[in-house]
Amino acid sequence: MTSGRFSVARVTRAWYIACESRELRDRPLARTIFGRPLVLFREADGRPAALLDRCAHRNVPLTLGRVVEGRLECGYHGWQYDGTGACLKVPGLCGAAVKERRKVPAFPVREVDGYVWIWAEPGSAPEGEPFRFPPLEPGYTLVRRIVEAPSTLHAAAENALDVPHTSFLHRGLFRGTGKRNLITARVTRTASSVTAEYIGEPRPEGLAGKILSPSGGTVVHFDRFLLPSIAQVEYRLGTENHILVTSIGTPLEDFRTRLYATVILRTRFPGWLVKLVLTPVALRIFKQDAFILQKQTDAVRGFGGEEFVSTEIDVLGLQIWRLLRQAERGAPEDDEPDERWSREIRLEV
Numbered sequence: 001m002t003s004g005r006f007s008v009a010r011v012t013r014a015w016y017i018a019c020e021s022r023e024l025r026d027r028p029l030a031r032t033i034f035g036r037p038l039v040l041f042r043e044a045d046g047r048p049a050a051l052l053d054r055c056a057h058r059n060v061p062l063t064l065g066r067v068v069e070g071r072l073e074c075g076y077h078g079w080q081y082d083g084t085g086a087c088l089k090v091p092g093l094c095g096a097a098v099k100e101r102r103k104v105p106a107f108p109v110r111e112v113d114g115y116v117w118i119w120a121e122p123g124s125a126p127e128g129e130p131f132r133f134p135p136l137e138p139g140y141t142l143v144r145r146i147v148e149a150p151s152t153l154h155a156a157a158e159n160a161l162d163v164p165h166t167s168f169l170h171r172g173l174f175r176g177t178g179k180r181n182l183i184t185a186r187v188t189r190t191a192s193s194v195t196a197e198y199i200g201e202p203r204p205e206g207l208a209g210k211i212l213s214p215s216g217g218t219v220v221h222f223d224r225f226l227l228p229s230i231a232q233v234e235y236r237l238g239t240e241n242h243i244l245v246t247s248i249g250t251p252l253e254d255f256r257t258r259l260y261a262t263v264i265l266r267t268r269f270p271g272w273l274v275k276l277v278l279t280p281v282a283l284r285i286f287k288q289d290a291f292i293l294q295k296q297t298d299a300v301r302g303f304g305g306e307e308f309v310s311t312e313i314d315v316l317g318l319q320i321w322r323l324l325r326q327a328e329r330g331a332p333e334d335d336e337p338d339e340r341w342s343r344e345i346r347l348e349v
Contacts, residue, residue: 004305007154008254009324010034012120014228015130016250017260020146021114024048028072030063033120035253038107039063040116041083044070048116049083050107056087062104083109115260131230133246133262140242141271143263143279147286148256151293153229153249154324156257158317159289160231160247161223163198163349169288173281180348185315188342191326193226194319201349225320227327240268255297313347 018031018040029040030053037053039062053061055074065075071088072081079097080089085106090097108119108126117130136142149156159165163185184199198221220236229249236242243265250258263282267274300306310318 006152006254006300006306007321008152009154009321009328010251010254011228011324011327013124013127013330014120014327015110015117015126015128016120016229017115017130017248017258018050018109018118018250019116020260021111021116024116026067028063028065028067030061031118032252033118034251037061037063038118039072040109040118041067041072042070043083047083048109048111050109050118051081051083051085052105052107052122054104055079056102056104057090131226131248134244134264136264140264140266141275143265143275145261145263145283147259147261147290148252149249149259149290149293150255151257151297152255153251153257154317154321155293155296156249156259157225157229157231157320159293160259161196161225161233161316161320163223163315164313164347165292167349169292170285173285173288182346182348185345185347186342187315187319187345189319189323190341192323193224194316194323195225196223196315197221198223223316225316225323227323240266242266255301312345315345315347 012034016033018033018038019029023029024040024042026042031038031040031050038050039053040048040050043049049072051062051072053063055062055076057074057077057079060074060076062072062074062081065073067073068080070082073079074081078089078091079087079102081104082088083106085104087097087099087102087104090102105122107122108124110117110126110130112130113133115130119126149159151159167180181200181202183201186197186199188195188197198219201219201221220234222232222234224230224232224234226232229251231247231249233245234243243263245261245263247259247261250260252258265271265274265278
């Protein structure tokens with residue numbers, strides 16, 4: 001028997017990345033968030049707008065239309081909408097086009113750091129602004145990638161921040177080639193984030209670690225999750241080597257998540273060279289993660305639900321789920337006051 005439970009949390013009162021700025025040009029752009037079809041376009045002044053991808057007239061997807069002087073025109077009968085979803089033109093109609101019942105639901109939009117963000121609840125006032133990526137300081141190299149994980153947002157975030165699996169799934173690429181080491185994880189949770197600081201961790205012996213720090217040394221390592229979907233992995237190896245990976249998850253559907261990842265790194269080697277060598281290693285690691293997440297998704301859906309058994313070395317997974325569920329409900333869990341919480345865990349990596 002299975003529980004029928006799935007770790008799916010739909011946190012709609014939040015900002016999510018819809019696309020890169022460069023993807024949104026002079027044509028309508030189709031996107032999906034939480035299984036809901038959206039259409040993005042630029043208004044006459046260049047500002048991005050987002051509407052439900054359904055014409056109010058005959059329910060035809062607006063993405064089949066075009067942008068005319070900053071208005072979105074339906075490809076079926078030519079109804080035109082502005083960025084608020086108001087219908088401004090009905091070809092052939094002698095009366096006024098603007099009627100409340102002809103509106104299409106609109107979503108708040110922001111364009112920052114080269115990304116277009118959407119507030120996932122239409123018609124509501126956003127609470128706060130989108131997450132800002134760390135600035136690129138002198139001496140650092142920037143890498144951006146977009147990948148998809150065939151999994152829930154929770155599973156994708158847990159995978160990105162899970163240390164124990166790297167010794168097995170990524171053996172030789174990240175860990176798993178040397179002796180096991182006993183380290184301490186100091187975990188701290190607030191109302192909107194959870195952080196694990198790994199203390200006493202040596203440089204990972206896999207290929208990625210050797211590229212970043214050939215001379216070895218002790219690592220400063222933080223893993224972080226910030227609501228609603230931000231996963232960060234940060235390593236400092238000695239005084240010269242620093243890498244910060246920030247992944248923003250956009251839940252396209254319950255079991256499909258798009259990850260917008262940025263990597264900023266600094267080493268004693270030229271940035272272009274490290275980027276050239278490290279990129280194929282990182283992509284191979286992600287392919288391994290995507291494969292295992294697909295198999296995990298297939299299994300839990302095939303069995304009709306999850307039956308997870310966790311231990312204390314599953315450092316962040318349960319804490320991420322607690323935060324997501326709390327945000328979805330809009331209130332803290334009854335058994336967990338909304339205050340800072342911390343603990344220390346010993347584990348072998």
